[in-house]
Amino acid sequence: MHDNGKASRGVARTRVAAEDLHDLLPGPPVPPRHPGRWVACGLVALLLLWFGHIVVTNPNFQWAVVGKYLFSPDILRGVAITVELTITAMLIGIILGIVIALMRLSSNGLLSGAATLYITFFRGTPALVQLIFWFNLSALFPVITIGIPYFGPDFMTVNANALITPFIAANLGLGLCEGAYMAEIVRSGILSVDAGQQEAAVAIGMTRAQAMRKVILPQALRVIIPPTGNQVIGMLKYTSLASVISVTELLASAELVYTRTFETIPLLIVASLWYVLLTTILTAVQRLIERRVGRSHSDSRTKPASSFGDALLQGLFGIRRPAPRAG
Numbered sequence: 001m002h003d004n005g006k007a008s009r010g011v012a013r014t015r016v017a018a019e020d021l022h023d024l025l026p027g028p029p030v031p032p033r034h035p036g037r038w039v040a041c042g043l044v045a046l047l048l049l050w051f052g053h054i055v056v057t058n059p060n061f062q063w064a065v066v067g068k069y070l071f072s073p074d075i076l077r078g079v080a081i082t083v084e085l086t087i088t089a090m091l092i093g094i095i096l097g098i099v100i101a102l103m104r105l106s107s108n109g110l111l112s113g114a115a116t117l118y119i120t121f122f123r124g125t126p127a128l129v130q131l132i133f134w135f136n137l138s139a140l141f142p143v144i145t146i147g148i149p150y151f152g153p154d155f156m157t158v159n160a161n162a163l164i165t166p167f168i169a170a171n172l173g174l175g176l177c178e179g180a181y182m183a184e185i186v187r188s189g190i191l192s193v194d195a196g197q198q199e200a201a202v203a204i205g206m207t208r209a210q211a212m213r214k215v216i217l218p219q220a221l222r223v224i225i226p227p228t229g230n231q232v233i234g235m236l237k238y239t240s241l242a243s244v245i246s247v248t249e250l251l252a253s254a255e256l257v258y259t260r261t262f263e264t265i266p267l268l269i270v271a272s273l274w275y276v277l278l279t280t281i282l283t284a285v286q287r288l289i290e291r292r293v294g295r296s297h298s299d300s301r302t303k304p305a306s307s308f309g310d311a312l313l314q315g316l317f318g319i320r321r322p323a324p325r326a327g
Contacts, residue, residue: 065266069257070273078253079274085170085239085249090232092175097182102212104187115183122180128241131173135245137164170242178235185227189220221293229286233279250274 055061069075103115122130138160147154164172193216201211243252250271258267 060265061269062263062266065263066269066273069263069267069270072257074253074257075250075270075274078248078250078271079278081167081248081253082236082239082250082274083278085167085174085242085247086232086236088171089174089178089239090235092171093178093182093231093235094228096176096179097186100179100183101186101190104183105190119180119183122177123184125177127173127177127238128244130177131170131241131245134164134169134172135166137169166242166245166247169245170239170247174235174238174242178231181231182228185224185231186220189222189224190216192223193219225290225293226286229282229289232286233282236278236282237275 100115100118103111104119106112106115141160144158144160144163145154146156146158190212197215197219198208198211201215202208206214239247239249240251242249243255246252248256254267254271258264261267
């Protein structure tokens with residue numbers, strides 16, 4: 001009985017101590033106040049409302065004309081040529097970029113020097129200048145001959161004007177220029193992989209080419225893909241330069257319509273909407289590829305941000321939606 005009384009008094013003292021400790025604990029955390037954030041959100045909301053009001057009420061936008069031409073056959077043909085030119089020019093740029101990057105990293109001074117000269121020249125001249133140059137190549141070489149130089153026979157002789165069409169000139173100008181940028185992107189990706197990786201691959205019997213193809217490049221992709229995605233999106237917009245050399249891509253198609261109808265602003269809006277749509281699709285594909293390639297590397301900075309609606313509610317009214325429970 002004596003022991004039971006001691007145990008009861010011990011339990012009672014523990015319960016009192018726990019209640020006292022509970023009273024000392026702070027209540028639920030108070031969310032920090034951010035008056036500057038509220039002001040910024042309010043200004044952004046006002047600007048968005050002002051811009052939306054202008055877009056909706058200004059009759060000079062001529063949204064009926066925009067809807068009329070948004071899916072017209074001429075515009076859709078321009079969209080198709082823009083997509084085709086983006087793909088072909090980027091393929092040229094990526095293939096050249098890999099080759100030039102490997103030459104740049106070569107221990108052979110001639111290969112490294114030639115790659116450096118290529119990168120310096122094609123990055124140093126504007127893409128528009130290169131497009132015009134390739135389009136007027138016939139002024140420099142009226143006839144293009146394929147054969148063994150100096151000694152051998154000529155296998156083929158082609159008129160330069162017939163060979164270098166506007167579409168081919170656009171591919172050469174954009175693709176060769178892109179190859180210089182891709183070379184630096186690929187080179188930086190290769191250099192991001194630890195040198196011990198190649199040494200270990202060679203130690204287990206791989207050749208340097210096998211080590212590059214099977215060990216180095218797969219690891220470098222995590223660094224190469226994000227800037228390459230940006231280059232693809234940039235190439236989509238650079239194709240508009242091809243309108244200067246008579247390639248009927250998206251912008252040129254819109255120009256052909258508004259020079260006939262004098263509806264300049266609506267046709268430019270049509271072209272802009274298509275560029276935004278294509279860029280959004282490419283951005284989604286880029287994020288998907290990045291997530292797949294870098295799925296073994298977790299980084300808190302890559303977590304999706306809160307939605308625009310959640311940010312607006314939190315900034316203006318301090319309303320925070322509860323986080324979803326883990327399933």
